[in-house]
Amino acid sequence: MTETTLTISELTERVREIFERSGLTPLHAGALARVIVAGERDACKSHGIYRIEGCLRTVKAGKVSPDAEPDVATDDTAIVRVDAKGGFSVAAFEMGVPALAERTQKLGMAAMVINDCTHFSALWPEIEMLTERNLVGMAMCPSYASVAPTGGTEALFGTNPFAFGWPRPGNDPYVFDFATSVAARGEIELHRRAGDQLPEGWAVDADGNPTTDPQAALDGAMLPFGGHKGSAISAMIELMAGVMIGDLTSPESLAKLGMTTLSPSHGELILAFDPARFAAGRAGDPMARAETLFDAITGQGARLPSQRRFAARKKAQADGVTLNADEMAMLERLKAEGLNAV
């Protein structure tokens, strides 16, 4: 199959153009293009250009505001509130970062609450915006009901991603970002598109019975990772990043959206910590001590998370991003037809 290689900035420009032609403001078109191309660049295909169509479908359905102007509010607490005003979360997050960093450096820790956003992106691009500032980050959000609690049979939790990052000045950060379901919904969708069966233990069908059929899994419920422990963490995310921040839980998000083919609407919780503040007055440099831990992990043959992403990123930065003919055709079609294509 014919392949096309684009530089990261060329691909970003193409994706940005698709969004602008579909009526998104430059604020959102730019932010969405950056995060989607970051996924493609890092060979994280489940959050790459295949997501463009879902974003456009959500715009077309009137479920997300294409021109929302997020509002960032701070006070003397540790909580930075970003009202996304019904727009995509990505621009809202970017706009809140300076305030979050300022509060974190002042207080040692702070939270960014994003309310009323449509969320579809991975959390690691956000986490990396914190580690770039030498902050430790933790992020979580609901999605929409698609995961049964351990011991249950019905979709209730979202895939509820949980992400964490530790800065490593001069190196790629320590970052993990995973669904608290056994697999991300995007992975099940990719299995469905490829016609592949799922591994055992990923999901139950609509009757609550185990299944390896991706469509049956999408119609039924996925399962949490790690049994009751993963299920408990997923519930924690509903509570902290849904209920506590006064935004939708995953079942509420599904009820509001009414379907699972659009990007869900809910909030997000991001916590930031300043290791320099926390370690102040204690022996040892936390950056150097963390490297000792990382060396002990890799020294016994285990891997740090996200290394495949970082390797893909270096390759993409040097050689560009290669897309196949179907992917190029999709980009052309979306550019030409905009919302009419979805």
Add this chain to the structure above:
Amino acid sequence: MTETTLTISELTERVREIFERSGLTPLHAGALARVIVAGERDACKSHGIYRIEGCLRTVKAGKVSPDAEPDVATDDTAIVRVDAKGGFSVAAFEMGVPALAERTQKLGMAAMVINDCTHFSALWPEIEMLTERNLVGMAMCPSYASVAPTGGTEALFGTNPFAFGWPRPGNDPYVFDFATSVAARGEIELHRRAGDQLPEGWAVDADGNPTTDPQAALDGAMLPFGGHKGSAISAMIELMAGVMIGDLTSPESLAKLGMTTLSPSHGELILAFDPARFAAGRAGDPMARAETLFDAITGQGARLPSQRRFAARKKAQADGVTLNADEMAMLERLKAEGLNAV
């Protein structure tokens, strides 16, 4: 076998007396007795009276200060620092709670850092001290190197407990507290004492090969729960509750202690959140909305965490705690001989 039933306060008094006779100050003897009896009361035997001997061994070995006076320091940040001064963590935590609650109510969220403590207790008693104040709590700490990272073969991480609590006024809180290893070390020790084999997948032996023998597991390494995701969370706990707070990581704690039969020395990180602050200005009461989520979990046959503990607690509060003859003999022996018994 003859059994003896004691009221919770009778058992607490006996345990307190053992610690006082062994040279602990009333501050520590009382705090240790409360948390150990809480474990026994809740049928959480791995954190019950069997822990007394380990505490006394640690005192006898000179690895913990029996008369430390913890120091609580606050400033205008969100960080409350408690210097345990080489004593047990339990009294240090209790002394820090009022300041943590005050900072959390003022700033929306705050952290308690406990440094230089000897830690042996479960985290749920601490979490429950926060939920009693209508705060959301998250707690984590290293332990000592006993768990291999996923993909590795050598003990590096601790069992690194992770705990969370959500207040439910008028009801038992939503609380989970679990080791990020497949099993808690105490569970493996209980298997060893009972002569039982471990389930598959809990551990590797000293050569890095899978084992079901408890002693081989204790000599080798346990495995994280949930594969690479649990391993990543365990690393996060080393980073946040070890490196970031300027205290020992699990491998450092093991190196300092030199053995695994005493309670480890390290720090702890507790995060608290005020849901009333976070939800302020948003629609819906977070306490009521959380109940809707809990109903949806239990309504499909899944369980909330800690329910077995709470049921045991109610029974113990009504009927007392029943100990067998061996347990009663242990209490008598420890009371009579103190540090000479261990």
